[in-house]
Amino acid sequence: MDFDSFIKIRRDLHQIPELGFREYKTQAYLLDYLSRLPQERLEIKTWETGIFVRVKGGNPTKTIGYRADIDGLPITEATGLEFESTHTGQMHACGHDLHMSIALGLITHFVNQLLDDHLLFIFQPAEEGPGGAEPMLNTEIMKEWKPDMILALHIAPEYPVGTIATREGLLFANTSELFVDLAGKGGHAAYPHQTNDMVVAACALVTQLQSIVARNIDPLDSAVVTIGKITGGTVQNIIAETARIEGTIRTLSIESMAKVKERIEALVHGVEVGYQCKTAIDYGAMYHQVYNHEELTREFIQFAEGNEQVNVVVCREAMTGEDFGYMLKEIPGFMFWLGVNSGYGLHHAKLNPDENAIGTAIDLLTRYIEWKGKK
Numbered sequence: 001m002d003f004d005s006f007i008k009i010r011r012d013l014h015q016i017p018e019l020g021f022r023e024y025k026t027q028a029y030l031l032d033y034l035s036r037l038p039q040e041r042l043e044i045k046t047w048e049t050g051i052f053v054r055v056k057g058g059n060p061t062k063t064i065g066y067r068a069d070i071d072g073l074p075i076t077e078a079t080g081l082e083f084e085s086t087h088t089g090q091m092h093a094c095g096h097d098l099h100m101s102i103a104l105g106l107i108t109h110f111v112n113q114l115l116d117d118h119l120l121f122i123f124q125p126a127e128e129g130p131g132g133a134e135p136m137l138n139t140e141i142m143k144e145w146k147p148d149m150i151l152a153l154h155i156a157p158e159y160p161v162g163t164i165a166t167r168e169g170l171l172f173a174n175t176s177e178l179f180v181d182l183a184g185k186g187g188h189a190a191y192p193h194q195t196n197d198m199v200v201a202a203c204a205l206v207t208q209l210q211s212i213v214a215r216n217i218d219p220l221d222s223a224v225v226t227i228g229k230i231t232g233g234t235v236q237n238i239i240a241e242t243a244r245i246e247g248t249i250r251t252l253s254i255e256s257m258a259k260v261k262e263r264i265e266a267l268v269h270g271v272e273v274g275y276q277c278k279t280a281i282d283y284g285a286m287y288h289q290v291y292n293h294e295e296l297t298r299e300f301i302q303f304a305e306g307n308e309q310v311n312v313v314v315c316r317e318a319m320t321g322e323d324f325g326y327m328l329k330e331i332p333g334f335m336f337w338l339g340v341n342s343g344y345g346l347h348h349a350k351l352n353p354d355e356n357a358i359g360t361a362i363d364l365l366t367r368y369i370e371w372k373g374k375k
Contacts, residue, residue, distance in 0.1 A: 001108070003358060006102070006362065010097050010358060012083075013100055015085060015086045017096075018071060018087065021048055021132070023071055030051055030123055033104055037107065037108060038111050042054070050070070050122070050123055050125045052123075053107060053120070054121075055119040057118045059116045062118070062148040062149070063117060063120050063145065064151075064373060065120045065121075065148075065151070065327075066122070066152065067124055068122070069123075070127075071128050073090070074090060076089050076091065079350050079351070079352050081352065093347050093348060094128065095154065095340065095346070099152075102153070102358055106119075113370070115369070115370065116373055116374060120145050129284075130285050132323065133327050137326055149293075151334055153335065154337055154338065155337075155339075156338060157342035157344065159338075160339050161357045162309060162360055164312055164313070164364070165312075165313040165315035165336060166300070166335065166337060167292065167297070167315055167317065169294060169297075171291070171292050171315075172322045172335070173222075173252055173319045173320065173321060174257045174287065175287045176248070176257065176285070177283060177286070178284070179244065179247075180244065180268055180282075181282075182232075182243045182277050184201065184275065186242075187239050188239070196275055198243035199232045199233055199243055200275070201275035204271060204275070205268065206230065212264065217260070221253055222251065223251040223257075225264075229247070248321075250319040261283070265281060288325035288326050293328070293333055297334040304368070307364060310360065310364055341354045341357075342354065
């Protein structure tokens with residue numbers, strides 16, 4: 001297969017990143033490409049800005065699923081590449097452009113290579129938020145075409161090209177957004193006794209939140225509470241009437257996620273009483289953990305280890321969040337990291353993956369799916 005053509009596709013897609021459920025140009029590009037493939041065994045259905053593509057098998061006993069996410073991030077690109085984003089303030093800074101080009105490479109191969117089993121390719125919107133996996137999983141299309149197993153990959157800047165990394169069981173954490181709004185009474189800076197200062201209240205709350213992991217979570221478990229943004233007030237000589245903190249929660253167990261939220265709610269209530277203000281908590285997007293099916297993952301690792309072009313790493317779990325976890329909750333399968341050797345990490349404005357990883361993934365996965373589709 002000519003992998004260069006899929007590098008070109010990746011570059012085309014890299015120039016048109018779009019945020020969750022707004023991937024109109026992306027969907028149109030994908031549909032145009034799919035329309036130019038042989039259609040005899042191809043079935044295509046759309047949902048919102050996502051796409052389901054079924055490649056019909058010759059003598060099916062099962063359906064093998066593959067998911068590729070399609071959205072970008074609200075980041076201004078700083079790579080200086082000739083094919084950098086043409087959409088101001090938006091960038092494929094998480095590798096979804098590579099994910100899509102790899103999926104198209106697989107479809108291109110299998111429309112010309114008859115398998116016994118059906119294949120279902122899912123181009124999923126809104127992975128970065130507000131989350132497209134769960135609602136896509138609940139569609140009538142998915143119920144009709146539901147795969148018996150499913151897999152996906154995610155680029156990994158820290159690994160060299162030719163390396164894949166995964167593990168049985170827990171791979172990615174449970175994650176939740178966190179937004180807390182505080183409303184008090186503003187006023188003149190010279191008369192603080194007549195106000196309820198929400199900047200002071202927010203700062204106190206942020207400090208208290210840092211005690212949750214240290215004093216409420218089992219040291220042998222893992223959790224993170226990060227506050228990435230605080231807003232409040234208007235100018236330097238007016239006491240702030242409102243404030244807002246924004247952050248993220250990540251845990252390696254479902255039980256710890258529940259405990260963290262319980263403590264957050266208790267601490268926020270304490271701030272409400274202590275600082276005589278009103279509060280509101282919003283957990284925003286919540287992603288279920290990515291838990292790889294032990295037998296399927298073990299089988300995939302053994303298969304990949306037999307490929308001399310691939311180096312397999314059994315990695316540790318990560319605090320990364322991925323809404324593919326919702327699909328794995330309902331369908332046996334797995335996810336793996338694909339090495340792309342970038343000096344900048346995921347969600348960085350200078351992320352620049354090595355495009356040779358596209359060929360590595362297409363080659364490995366066509367072989368694996370062919371093998372799996374004949375078992």
